[in-house]
Amino acid sequence: MDPVKTFKDLEKHFAAVAPERRIAVVCPSDDHTREVVERCLNEFGSRLTLCCCDSPEWADSLASANPDAINVIRCGNADEAARAAVSEVRAGRADVVMKGAINTDNLLRAVLDKQNGLLEPGHVLSHLTAAEIPSYHKMLFFSDAAVIPQPDLHQLESIINYDTDVMRSLHIKEIRIALIHFTEKTNPKFINTVYYGQLKQMNTEGHFGASTMIEGPMDVKTACDRHSAEIKHIDSKVAGDADLLIFPDLVSANTFYKTISLFCKATMAGMICGASAPIVIPSRADSAISKFYSLALACTALK
Amino acid sequence: MDPVKTFKDLEKHFAAVAPERRIAVVCPSDDHTREVVERCLNEFGSRLTLCCCDSPEWADSLASANPDAINVIRCGNADEAARAAVSEVRAGRADVVMKGAINTDNLLRAVLDKQNGLLEPGHVLSHLTAAEIPSYHKMLFFSDAAVIPQPDLHQLESIINYDTDVMRSLHIKEIRIALIHFTEKTNPKFINTVYYGQLKQMNTEGHFGASTMIEGPMDVKTACDRHSAEIKHIDSKVAGDADLLIFPDLVSANTFYKTISLFCKATMAGMICGASAPIVIPSRADSAISKFYSLALACTALK
Numbered sequence: 323m324d325p326v327k328t329f330k331d332l333e334k335h336f337a338a339v340a341p342e343r344r345i346a347v348v349c350p351s352d353d354h355t356r357e358v359v360e361r362c363l364n365e366f367g368s369r370l371t372l373c374c375c376d377s378p379e380w381a382d383s384l385a386s387a388n389p390d391a392i393n394v395i396r397c398g399n400a401d402e403a404a405r406a407a408v409s410e411v412r413a414g415r416a417d418v419v420m421k422g423a424i425n426t427d428n429l430l431r432a433v434l435d436k437q438n439g440l441l442e443p444g445h446v447l448s449h450l451t452a453a454e455i456p457s458y459h460k461m462l463f464f465s466d467a468a469v470i471p472q473p474d475l476h477q478l479e480s481i482i483n484y485d486t487d488v489m490r491s492l493h494i495k496e497i498r499i500a501l502i503h504f505t506e507k508t509n510p511k512f513i514n515t516v517y518y519g520q521l522k523q524m525n526t527e528g529h530f531g532a533s534t535m536i537e538g539p540m541d542v543k544t545a546c547d548r549h550s551a552e553i554k555h556i557d558s559k560v561a562g563d564a565d566l567l568i569f570p571d572l573v574s575a576n577t578f579y580k581t582i583s584l585f586c587k588a589t590m591a592g593m594i595c596g597a598s599a600p601i602v603i604p605s606r607a608d609s610a611i612s613k614f615y616s617l618a619l620a621c622t623a624l625k
Numbered sequence: 626m627d628p629v630k631t632f633k634d635l636e637k638h639f640a641a642v643a644p645e646r647r648i649a650v651v652c653p654s655d656d657h658t659r660e661v662v663e664r665c666l667n668e669f670g671s672r673l674t675l676c677c678c679d680s681p682e683w684a685d686s687l688a689s690a691n692p693d694a695i696n697v698i699r700c701g702n703a704d705e706a707a708r709a710a711v712s713e714v715r716a717g718r719a720d721v722v723m724k725g726a727i728n729t730d731n732l733l734r735a736v737l738d739k740q741n742g743l744l745e746p747g748h749v750l751s752h753l754t755a756a757e758i759p760s761y762h763k764m765l766f767f768s769d770a771a772v773i774p775q776p777d778l779h780q781l782e783s784i785i786n787y788d789t790d791v792m793r794s795l796h797i798k799e800i801r802i803a804l805i806h807f808t809e810k811t812n813p814k815f816i817n818t819v820y821y822g823q824l825k826q827m828n829t830e831g832h833f834g835a836s837t838m839i840e841g842p843m844d845v846k847t848a849c850d851r852h853s854a855e856i857k858h859i860d861s862k863v864a865g866d867a868d869l870l871i872f873p874d875l876v877s878a879n880t881f882y883k884t885i886s887l888f889c890k891a892t893m894a895g896m897i898c899g900a901s902a903p904i905v906i907p908s909r910a911d912s913a914i915s916k917f918y919s920l921a922l923a924c925t926a927l928k
Binding site for chain 1: 758760761770774805806807814815844845846847849850853856857872873874875876877879880881883884885886887888889890891909910
């Protein structure tokens with residue numbers, strides 16, 4: 323298939339794998355999540371386990387109408403529902419976890435549980451966003467706008483590994499990564515610029531796979547606008563054509579996320595990487611279509 | 626006059642004060658700066674001192690044609706031109722300093738010189754941006770996208786004082802300030818959220834003047850979108866209607882600046898506050914109109 327450049331492309335990729343995907347949904351009773359569940363079932367033929375923490379009449383009737391595709395687990399509360407979804411993954415009965423009407427912290431507590439969770443030793447949880455911005459020529463990915471406040475070198479390395487794995491599963495073959503900062507110089511006063519030098523070195527040693535290009539530090543405009551890069555005489559295959567932006571911290575990544583969402587009419591999807599299954603944690607304010615794309619991203623990202 | 630809500634408004638405010646303004650321009654020989662100089666002279670009747678570091682034929686002919694309005698100081702190099710402009714301010718012959726074809730660091734070195742500079746004890750230099758974003762309902766100001774990497778409490782206090790002084794001179798009477806972060810909670814792990822609590826307390830004590838409202842921490846979308854604030858049940862006069870965003874650090878402010886510039890078709894102007902005269906430091910990539918608005922902002926900001 324062609325590389326994913328838009329959410330319409332992503333939908334096609336998702337359609338190809340959706341019938342094989344088993345999705346565990348935690349507290350699916352809010353309108354948007356319910357809409358996503360029904361769409362995945364009816365349009366794409368996915369199988370879903372609904373971990374319900376309130377009276378699940380609609381879930382029960384969905385299950386009776388689709389006994390092979392829908393399974394309902396009744397739970398006493400949201401925490402129990404989160405643990406049930408995690409157990410489904412551990413037992414090999416679910417591939418992806420999706421958050422409904424539950425607090426993100428409560429869901430992540432079950433995921434991070436040392437005994438019964440989904441995080442293997444040496445791994446970290448991190449967040450990947452995929453954004454379709456009307457004025458950009460392809461899908462723009464970035465991390466981490468949701469989980470790690472101030473990633474260290476090891477965490478940045480993990481983030482790049484997780485993100486490039488996802489992007490390769492979307493058939494993006496040459497991955498251009500821009501390491502974001504306000505400066506273009508390595509400066510020990512700004513520790514991330516030092517990490518960036520080390521990440522670039524790792525990449526020249528093939529650490530992030532062939533045909534992955536990493537450049538930086540550079541700012542968002544240099545990363546995404548060829549003209550700005552030219553004015554600054556920056557000769558780089560990444561500048562002006564980035565596929566993935568790695569931000570130095572959560573404040574700047576969150577600022578980027580909220581700004582393109584509000585002022586640039588961007589459509590976005592997001593997922594959490596690093597656990598033994600992709601996890602989708604849309605926020606309350608996300609639209610149903612954004613929640614659907616997030617789930618499609620997580621399902622397509624699976625090898 | 627009406628409060629400045631657009632750059633067209635700013636131009637009107639500038640027109641009213643321009644004939645009284647004396648502008649010292651450092652190395653004005655690049656095309657954009659020259660265009661701004663000629664516009665200020667011909668359309669607005671400002672007086673300008675051109676501190677030239679190369680053969681200033683055009684400057685000389687401008688001075689002979691406008692002997693009352695144009696003064697040329699020939700300098701051996703850019704550093705000397707910067708010192709000349711600073712001296713003009715110190716001698717009471719210039720109100721505003723504008724950067725032309727000189728490196729920002731070199732200009733600021735002259736401004737920060739302990740003996741002969743423009744920074745009084747207890748003051749800090751900080752940067753204020755004014756942005757006209759097509760999808761926002763008024764001018765949006767923010768700091769600090771250019772100077773202070775990681776402002777501490779005292780620096781944040783100074784930034785708010787400087788910014789609100791500028792905004793009041795633009796006749797913005799009720800100033801809504803959003804303190805930006807990814808979280809909405811005060812958390813000692815994120816020191817800025819603690820500073821934010823102290824800044825809000827100072828404001829309730831009248832420290833930043835009457836009719837200044839300060840709220841936060843909140844994210845960019847909550848600050849500028851009423852709907853997002855409502856979904857999050859945030860009851861605030863600032864949320865959704867911010868005039869001024871205070872970012873926790875330069876990386877996030879720079880990300881906001883570059884993102885609205887590239888993806889949101891924002892028009893922007895900027896100035897440095899804190900010195901004994903406003904300083905305009907446009908970057909090489911700025912358009913002539915953006916440079917003009919920056920100078921207009923600095924000239925209008927003067928009491």
